[in-house]
Amino acid sequence: MNRIDQNLFEIILKNFKEAVIFADAQERIQIFNLIAENYFQIREKHVLGKRLERAIPYKNIKKHFDFVYEKRESNHDVELAIHVLHGSPEGEGTRILHCSFYPIFDKKEASFLGCLATFADVTEKGLLLREISKSRDLSTIGMLARWMAHEIRNPLSSLNINIELLREELGGEIQLSQKEEIHSLINFISYETLRLENNLKEFLDFNRLPPLKFEWVQLNEVLDSVVRLLRPDAQIKNARVETHFQKKLPMLKIDVSQFNLAISNLLINSIQAVSEKGEIYLFTRGSKKNIFIIIQDNGIGISKEHLPKIFDFMFSTKPMGSGLGLSIAKKIVSDHHGEIDVKSEVNRGSTFKIRIPLSPKGN
Ligand SMILES: Nc1ncnc2c1ncn2[C@@H]1O[C@H](COP(=O)(O)OP(=O)(O)OP(=O)(O)O)[C@@H](O)[C@H]1O
Ligand SMILES: [Mg+2]
Numbered sequence: 575m576n577r578i579d580q581n582l583f584e585i586i587l588k589n590f591k592e593a594v595i596f597a598d599a600q601e602r603i604q605i606f607n608l609i610a611e612n613y614f615q616i617r618e619k620h621v622l623g624k625r626l627e628r629a630i631p632y633k634n635i636k637k638h639f640d641f642v643y644e645k646r647e648s649n650h651d652v653e654l655a656i657h658v659l660h661g662s663p664e665g666e667g668t669r670i671l672h673c674s675f676y677p678i679f680d681k682k683e684a685s686f687l688g689c690l691a692t693f694a695d696v697t698e699k700g701l702l703l704r705e706i707s708k709s710r711d712l713s714t715i716g717m718l719a720r721w722m723a724h725e726i727r728n729p730l731s732s733l734n735i736n737i738e739l740l741r742e743e744l745g746g747e748i749q750l751s752q753k754e755e756i757h758s759l760i761n762f763i764s765y766e767t768l769r770l771e772n773n774l775k776e777f778l779d780f781n782r783l784p785p786l787k788f789e790w791v792q793l794n795e796v797l798d799s800v801v802r803l804l805r806p807d808a809q810i811k812n813a814r815v816e817t818h819f820q821k822k823l824p825m826l827k828i829d830v831s832q833f834n835l836a837i838s839n840l841l842i843n844s845i846q847a848v849s850e851k852g853e854i855y856l857f858t859r860g861s862k863k864n865i866f867i868i869i870q871d872n873g874i875g876i877s878k879e880h881l882p883k884i885f886d887f888m889f890s891t892k893p894m895g896s897g898l899g900l901s902i903a904k905k906i907v908s909d910h911h912g913e914i915d916v917k918s919e920v921n922r923g924s925t926f927k928i929r930i931p932l933s934p935k936g937n
Pocket of ligand 1: 843873889891896897899900924
């Protein structure tokens with residue numbers, strides 16, 4: 575590199591808004607810019623010439639460097655969560671870094687020179703997006719809950735009144751003329767009970783979810799964005815989320831925001847179901863008539879007894895679960911004329927398979 579190049583190169587690195595690390599073919603650090611010093615709380619002079627693991631004590635980041643050293647292929651736009659220690663300008667806590675890793679080759683000799691990595695802190699952006707999706711979730715739940723309270727409170731109070739009346743009637747001596755009265759009260763109670771049941775059914779239909787807004791999309795891109803949003807949750811649990819998408823899937827007409835909600839409900843369940851060494855796979859496959867989305871985890875699995883109930887409204891085995899995730903997902907998938915199927919084995923894991931027909935008539 576001549577002197578002008580060198581100068582220019584240093585200025586660019588210094589002013590670059592992202593952390594930049596370059597480690598040579600022997601995995602020794604040769605470039606560690608100012609932002610990298612900030613993110614990783616290590617001074618450049620302490621790491622130059624040292625091996626990578628000395629500078630970056632984060633296994634999840636090291637893994638991506640290893641990938642480049644092994645495969646000599648780049649890996650773009652990965653989102654990784656790291657726990658930043660006390661002393662960083664942003665304070666202690668989990669930060670989300672948007673990272674890219676590139677193999678660098680000598681142009682003339684085509685020999686491998688090392689790995690260049692860039693890191694941008696997207697914690698705020700990530701949190702904002704997550705807040706938005708959470709609030710969308712919450713507003714759906716809140717809206718449904720308000721509606722349920724309203725629709726169910728009325729029949730419940732009239733049921734109560736009628737049961738009280740019945741109790742009074744039965745308390746005294748029953749004469750023949752009162753029998754008719756008791757009959758009509760019982761009829762009324764069973765009518766109101768039926769009404770409650772119907773209300774619940776209607777509730778299950780989520781007739782009050784916002785109307786669907788369909789658009790043509792590349793499904794893999796939509797799924798990628800959902801995975802990106804949830805990857806930090808998986809990392810906090812040390813779980814791996816891998817996507818294996820079929821290339822060149824046909825375009826699909828969906829309501830993106832509702833579809834996101836359905837897929838994230840399934841992925842969140844998988845993340846909650848796995849423990850250490852958790853592995854979650856998201857596949858897409860296309861056939862002539864359908865597109866399949868498969869979400870597979872090696873988590874706790876679902877017992878035979880629970881399996882038929884998991885899509886039921888408000889069925890949950892979790893202490894803090896509301897039991898809405900899967901029923902909402904099922905409703906959204908059926909609004910797209912598709913269906914969800916599940917296979918699960920306790921302590922082995924679960925596989926959810928969504929089928930969406932390419933043309934709504936083709937199901
Ligand atoms: N991937 C999975 N692994 C193991 N169990 C699962 C999985 N997905 C769903 N379940 C089971 O199905 C139940 C219902 O799931 P659902 O998403 O509807 O509700 P939840 O996760 O309990 O609560 P919410 O999603 O409303 O926070 C869960 O409580 C759990 O028992
Ligand atoms: Mg759930």
